[in-house]
Amino acid sequence: MxxxxxxxxxxxxxxxxxxxxxxxxxxxxxxxxxxxxxxxxxxxxxxxxxxxxxxxxxxxxxxxxxxxxxxxxxxxxxxxxxxxxxxxxxxxxxxxxxxxxxxxxxxxxxxxxxxxxxxxxxxxxxxxxxxxxxxxxxxxxxxxxxxxxxxxxxxxxxxxxxxxxxxxxxxxxxxxxxxxxxxxxxxxxxxxxxxxxxxxxxGRTDVPFAFYSDRKLYLHNLGHCLTAYLGELLGEDEIAEAIRRPQIHRIVQTVMATAAAALSLEYGEPLASVQANADDLLRRFHNRALHDTVERVGRDPQRKLAEGDRFLGALALAARHGLARPITVAVAVGADKLLGSVPADQRDSELDRIRSVVAHHGGEDQLAVFDEALSALRTSPDLERLALLLDP
Ligand SMILES: NC(=O)c1ccc[n+]([C@@H]2O[C@H](COP(=O)([O-])OP(=O)(O)OC[C@H]3O[C@@H](n4cnc5c(N)ncnc54)[C@H](O)[C@@H]3O)[C@@H](O)[C@H]2O)c1
Ligand SMILES: O=P(O)(O)OC[C@@H](O)[C@@H](O)[C@H](O)[C@H](O)CO
CATH class of the missing domain: 3.40.50.720 (NAD(P)-binding Rossmann-like Domain)
Incomplete structure (x- = not known):
């Protein structure tokens, strides 16, 4: 055996x-x-x-x-x-x-x-x-x-x-x-x-594996984590409840559709099939029976906000295809979580680090979007204001 x-x-x-x-x-x-x-x-x-x-x-x-x-x-x-x-x-x-x-x-x-x-x-x-x-x-x-x-x-x-x-x-x-x-x-x-x-x-040989690993991290894990961090801001404990909040659904859906479009452009996979994967993931996030928690999905924000991981890696990908804006808004949500979880004396350096990655990939325009999105979250979270930033 x-x-x-x-x-x-x-x-x-x-x-x-x-x-x-x-x-x-x-x-x-x-x-x-x-x-x-x-x-x-x-x-x-x-x-x-x-x-x-x-x-x-x-x-x-x-x-x-x-x-x-x-x-x-x-x-x-x-x-x-x-x-x-x-x-x-x-x-x-x-x-x-x-x-x-x-x-x-x-x-x-x-x-x-x-x-x-x-x-x-x-x-x-x-x-x-x-x-x-x-x-x-x-x-x-x-x-x-x-x-x-x-x-x-x-x-x-x-x-x-x-x-x-x-x-x-x-x-x-x-x-x-x-x-x-x-x-x-x-x-x-x-x-x-x-x-x-x-x-x-x-084990497909007709597509580089990078398509699957990028799809997993920049579509699935990004959408999942965004749901977790936004859910936490609204006081939800479980992913299935967080994604049922209409404002969260709208933001996550837009960010995932953007990631799907960027992946399709990057790898030449048909948009319809990448978008179908995004739709299926959104459906799976609704699984109440699973009782998956915002805590598990959001754990270790430092790793998740590292360069190349779900937030900043997705930003680099989307920016290459002129689609940075909704992902920049997502990065601000991740940054807000990270800044709230590191010791006070590390906040400024973490914020500087993330801002410089945003500026590097998105220029001054995206930096302005990032700053505004972060300010919509910092005092009392305003997801309506955040959602408005998704559209140019
Ligand atoms: N849970 C999920 O939905 C999920 C899905 C996809 C990928 N992942 C990834 O899969 C990996 C595992 O995640 P998980 O959710 O199973 O975590 P987990 O914490 O449930 O399991 C990790 C296990 O590894 C053991 N372990 C840790 N250090 C060890 C060591 N030095 N030697 C032997 N065992 C050790 C722990 O005791 C634990 O039982 C992570 O990289 C995670 O990001 C998780
Ligand atoms: O495991 P992490 O912390 O990288 O990400 C949390 C979840 O998004 C992740 O565990 C997903 O559930 C998993 O990757 C899906 O299979």
């Missing part, structure tokens, strides 16, 4: 990667640091629930086990003998798993087990290169020989998976609830080994 080793048994690890590989007949070995979770998964199964407003579907995922990430010898040995590898630990944690993963890969190559791919289920642009460089640092002189046989595959994880509530986590750590969406586009061009026969994996 084929075996995948998945670093990170959290929402995406259990809710998506573990599920699709187990259902395709693979053995799934998770690596995680949460002892109770590791213990729960070592019973051999976990409960998996698919939630939508149309109903609930419950299954038991079987054929799983788990290793405590602190047991580095056991982890390296599992990596060495695996048929496929995956990570879903959160981009910031990749550097913590790289040394043990590198040890396992070194062992694997010394045992002549052949090439292997690592599926990177993380929301970070360029995560393939990032993982290679972390592994190269850990491998030292062996880097070239080992990495020649290792593919680092970026993915576009479109499934939304909320964090189970505290009580559920306490009572049943393995339980996970997800939305129905189950496509997993990946960067097949980066692979070194044959693609596993798992129906959800989509």
């Amino acid at each position: 084929n075996r995948i080793v998945v670093f990170g048994a959290g929402s995406v690890g259990r809710g998506f990667i573990g599920q699709i590989f187990a259902e395709a007949g693979w053995r799934v070995t998770f690596v995680d640091l949460e002892s109770r979770l590791v213990q729960a998964l070592n019973t051999g199964s976990y409960r998996h629930v698919t939630l939508s407003d149309e109903g609930v579907e419950e299954t038991t995922i079987t054929g799983v086990d788990a290793i405590d990430g602190r047991d580095t010898a056991a982890v390296a040995s599992a990596v060495a003998s695996a048929d496929f590898l995956a990570t879903s630990v959160g981009a910031a944690n990749l550097r913590h798993i790289a040394p043990t993963m590198a040890e396992g890969l070194r062992l694997r190559i010394s045992e002549r087990r052949g090439p292997v791919d690592i599926l990177l289920a993380e929301n970070l642009h360029g995560v393939g290169g990032e993982m290679r460089s972390l592994l190269a640092d850990a491998l030292g002189d062996d880097a070239d020989a080992v990495l020649a046989q290792v593919g680092t595959l970026e993915t576009s994880i479109g499934r939304m998976i909320p964090v189970p509530n505290e009580q559920r986590r306490e009572h049943e750590p393995g339980w996970v609830a997800v939305e129905p969406y189950r496509e997993l586009p990946l960067d097949v061009a980066a692979s070194r080994a044959p693609l596993p026969d798992v129906p959800e994996l989509v």
